[in-house]
Amino acid sequence: MTAIENDVLNVLEKAFVVDDLWKYALDIQDYFADETDQLEIDNPEMDDYLQDVIPEFTDSFDNTKKKQWLHELRKIIDYAKTFIKD
Numbered sequence: 001m002t003a004i005e006n007d008v009l010n011v012l013e014k015a016f017v018v019d020d021l022w023k024y025a026l027d028i029q030d031y032f033a034d035e036t037d038q039l040e041i042d043n044p045e046m047d048d049y050l051q052d053v054i055p056e057f058t059d060s061f062d063n064t065k066k067k068q069w070l071h072e073l074r075k076i077i078d079y080a081k082t083f084i085k086d
Contacts, residue, residue: 001084001086002038002042002043003038004036004038004039004042004043005039005042005043005046005084007035008036008039008046008050008080009077009080009081011028011031012028012073012076012077012080013077015028015070015073016070016073021061021063021066021069021070022061022063025058025061025069026058028054028058029054029055029058029059032050032051032054032055033055036050036051043083043084043085045083046080046083046084049079049080049083050076050080053076054076057072057073057076
Protein backbone atom coordinates (compact mmCIF):
# COMPACT_ATOMS: atom_id res chain seq x y z
CA MET A 1 0.00 0.00 0.00
CA THR A 2 1.34 3.40 -0.95
CA ALA A 3 1.41 6.33 1.45
CA ILE A 4 -1.40 8.12 -0.38
CA GLU A 5 -3.59 5.00 -0.42
CA ASN A 6 -3.07 4.73 3.32
CA ASP A 7 -3.85 8.43 3.81
CA VAL A 8 -7.05 8.19 1.77
CA LEU A 9 -8.29 5.21 3.75
CA ASN A 10 -7.39 6.93 7.03
CA VAL A 11 -9.37 10.02 6.04
CA LEU A 12 -12.41 7.85 5.29
CA GLU A 13 -12.01 5.67 8.40
CA LYS A 14 -11.81 8.73 10.65
CA ALA A 15 -15.50 9.35 9.93
CA PHE A 16 -16.30 6.48 12.28
CA VAL A 17 -14.75 8.23 15.29
CA VAL A 18 -15.36 11.98 14.84
CA ASP A 19 -17.84 13.87 16.98
CA ASP A 20 -19.17 16.21 14.29
CA LEU A 21 -19.85 13.84 11.42
CA TRP A 22 -21.80 16.40 9.38
CA LYS A 23 -18.76 18.71 9.38
CA TYR A 24 -16.37 15.85 8.69
CA ALA A 25 -18.40 14.83 5.63
CA LEU A 26 -17.52 18.25 4.21
CA ASP A 27 -13.88 17.75 5.22
CA ILE A 28 -13.86 14.48 3.26
CA GLN A 29 -15.26 16.26 0.24
CA ASP A 30 -12.61 18.99 0.48
CA TYR A 31 -9.84 16.42 0.90
CA PHE A 32 -10.85 14.60 -2.27
CA ALA A 33 -11.16 17.86 -4.18
CA ASP A 34 -7.74 19.17 -3.14
CA GLU A 35 -5.41 16.52 -1.75
CA THR A 36 -5.53 13.41 -3.95
CA ASP A 37 -3.32 14.31 -6.91
CA GLN A 38 -0.78 11.68 -5.85
CA LEU A 39 -3.49 9.01 -5.75
CA GLU A 40 -4.25 9.75 -9.40
CA ILE A 41 -0.60 8.96 -10.16
CA ASP A 42 -0.13 5.96 -7.84
CA ASN A 43 -3.51 4.29 -8.27
CA PRO A 44 -5.64 5.86 -10.99
CA GLU A 45 -8.34 3.19 -10.75
CA MET A 46 -8.88 3.83 -7.04
CA ASP A 47 -8.81 7.57 -7.66
CA ASP A 48 -11.39 7.29 -10.46
CA TYR A 49 -13.72 5.26 -8.27
CA LEU A 50 -13.47 7.58 -5.27
CA GLN A 51 -13.71 10.74 -7.36
CA ASP A 52 -16.89 9.32 -8.88
CA VAL A 53 -18.60 8.42 -5.59
CA ILE A 54 -17.30 10.74 -2.86
CA PRO A 55 -18.69 14.12 -3.99
CA GLU A 56 -22.25 12.89 -4.38
CA PHE A 57 -21.98 10.68 -1.31
CA THR A 58 -20.78 13.49 0.94
CA ASP A 59 -23.43 15.82 -0.48
CA SER A 60 -26.08 13.30 0.49
CA PHE A 61 -25.14 13.35 4.18
CA ASP A 62 -28.23 13.53 6.40
CA ASN A 63 -27.56 14.03 10.10
CA THR A 64 -30.72 12.07 10.95
CA LYS A 65 -29.40 9.01 9.08
CA LYS A 66 -25.82 8.80 10.36
CA LYS A 67 -25.80 5.03 10.86
CA GLN A 68 -27.05 4.38 7.35
CA TRP A 69 -24.53 6.85 5.91
CA LEU A 70 -21.67 5.20 7.81
CA HIS A 71 -22.85 1.79 6.64
CA GLU A 72 -22.64 3.00 3.03
CA LEU A 73 -19.25 4.56 3.72
CA ARG A 74 -18.00 1.17 4.94
CA LYS A 75 -19.05 -0.33 1.60
CA ILE A 76 -17.18 2.42 -0.25
CA ILE A 77 -14.04 1.83 1.83
CA ASP A 78 -14.19 -1.93 1.36
CA TYR A 79 -14.59 -1.58 -2.39
CA ALA A 80 -11.82 1.02 -2.60
CA LYS A 81 -9.48 -1.45 -0.89
CA THR A 82 -9.96 -3.86 -3.81
CA PHE A 83 -8.00 -1.44 -6.00
CA ILE A 84 -4.88 -1.70 -3.82
CA LYS A 85 -2.16 -3.85 -5.28
CA ASP A 86 0.55 -4.95 -2.89
